[in-house]
Each structure stands twice: as structure tokens, then as C-alpha cells.
Amino acid sequence: MSDKLKDFVQAHREEFDSFTPRPDLWQDIAAELPAGQTAPQEASAPEAKVFSLNWNTAWRYAAAVALLVTVGLALRYLSVNNAQTSAPLATNGQPVTLEKIAPELRQMETRYVQVIEKKESKLKAMGAEVQFAELDSAYNELKKELYTTPNKEVLLQAMGDNLKMRIALLNQQLEVVENKNSDKKLRAL
């Protein structure tokens, strides 16, 4: 069975090794190896440093740590208090936020909207535009339903499809404009 993907990968094998471990990883390894006959100094040097910490400086570190811990605890205490006072407000005053109902929505929106905006501005630079009036209103309807729906997944899927459809439209429009432009150039020649 011929496998084009495999052939391609093999032809570009080198390019797939793009990561490098942090440079000092060897020090960690060397430190744990049983002492060799020709143990170089570089491996033992950083260890010596660790023990050079005397009581004078240790005090300062301890104080710093204690300070951080107190600040951390205080902040946590404050935020817990805040949450307690603001939580009932949210449920009484206005409906529960979408953030709570579908936390994955924001992620999806930012991801697609970024792409959409990029493509829109590209299209604009070429002097064309796409209107999403119908898709917009459909999207807002879906978003409203999100508050009451028992079937969140289906709705989210539909919303994702809505956003994807815009991208597909933009892709299409971009292609059309690009074709037109290259036609013009050809004719001008």
C-alpha cells in the first residue's frame, strides 16, 4: 500500500525534530549519575552553591516566604468574602451569565471571530465586503435559547456551524475577488 503521507514525512524527516531540551538538563543528569573516574568540575560546581547558603541569608528568605504566604492568604480571604457577597446578587438581580452555562462558548467564539475578522479586513483591503445580517440574527437567536435549552451541545454545535459558515463564505468571496483581480491584470497586459 503506498502511503503518500509516509513518503512525505520521510522526505522531510529532519524538519520534524524542532524541539530542544533546556540546555542545563545535562547538569541534572550528571548530578544523579554515580561519580565517574573523570568527573568534570562543571557538574559539581552548582551543587556547592546550594550549600553555601548561610543562616544570615536563610533568614531573609524565610521572611520573604512568610510575607508571601500571608499576602496570599489575605488575598484569598478577601476574594472568598467578595464571592460570598456578590454571588446572591447575581442570581437575584439578573439571569445567570452565559459564562456559567457554557464556558466553552467563549473559547469557540474567540477562536473563530479572530479568523473571521482577519479575513474580513483582508477582503476590505481588496475592496469587497460580505454582510452577515441573516447569520447574525440566527446567531443571536441561538444565543438567547442557550439560557433555556436542555440540549446545550446541539445548540453549541449549531453556533459553531454558524461561525464556520461565515469563514467558508469569506473564503469563497476572497477567492472570487482574487480571481477577478488576476483576470484584470491579465487583460491589462
Add this chain to the structure above:
Amino acid sequence: MVARCKEGDRKAQYELYKLYSKSMFNVSMRITNDYTEAEDVLQEAFLSAFRELNSFKGDATFGSWLKRIVINKAITKVRSRRLQVVPIEEHQDFAEEAPDYDQEEMDYKVDCIKKAIQALPDGYRVVLTLYLLEGYDHGEIAEVLGISEATSKSQYSRARKKLLTLMKEETFLA
């Protein structure tokens, strides 16, 4: 060099590390899909390689012996995460439903493939990278993962399809 390492020559050990660390790190990175875990694996693998160097008989190259250690450690790491989204044993008799993208002319790009590989679920990613990038055949993959050769084959073909779908998505959003 290996012989000098056996005697505990630190310099020779460092030479070997320099020679293999990058490629081994990428092997481990592809399997674990996590930078810190990949480094842990690399460290553990080199340590145990140097410790057990005596059991290295020289019937394979040192590189492939070391690679086997790295792969084993990386797989253990992934398994201990228990995040196997696609359990390897399952789906033995799954209908082939996804369209075969082979017919279509697909413009392969290294970056695109790399991204898609990282997006694959653990089980798929391991089989696919072992086969495509480490050059293991299905017999060896089956041995390393403790599965049957047929499972390895079907996992690979599914992983491959999934990869192509992911790549399509990638180009769609580009």
C-alpha cells in the same frame, strides 16, 4: 565511546548525550505532547541507559537501543496520565466511514502536519508517530504497546484519517 561509558567515563557520557539528546527529546515530546514531561522522560531515559549500559549487547545500534528506552518511558508516562481519549483496545471493528482523503490532492506541509499531530488524542498520536516518524513497523509497535499487530494497523489507519481531517480544518482556518 559506548565502551568508555561503560567504565563510567563522564566525558564519554556527555558526548553521547550531546549526540542523541535532541532527537530523543523530540521522540519523547511527540509521544507525551508535553514539554516538562518530555524532559523528565529524557532525563530518566539517559540515567537508566547509563546505569544499564552493561545489558546493552551491541546487537542493535546504541541509538535504537536508547530510543527504545525513551519510547518505553514516554509511553508509561502517557499511560499514567490516564487520559487515553481513544482507548487502544477498542474500536476493533469500526466501520470505515470517513472519506478517504488520499484520492484528493492534498498539499502536505510540515508545519501543518506537526500541528495536527499535536492535536491528536494520545492513543492515536503514539501509534502514528511511532510508525511515521520513528520508522517502527506494526510488529514493533504492537510489541512496545502490548497490543496485537492488527490493532496497531487499524489504529494507524484511523489516526491517519483523523490527522488528515485535522489538517483540512487547519487549512480552512488559515
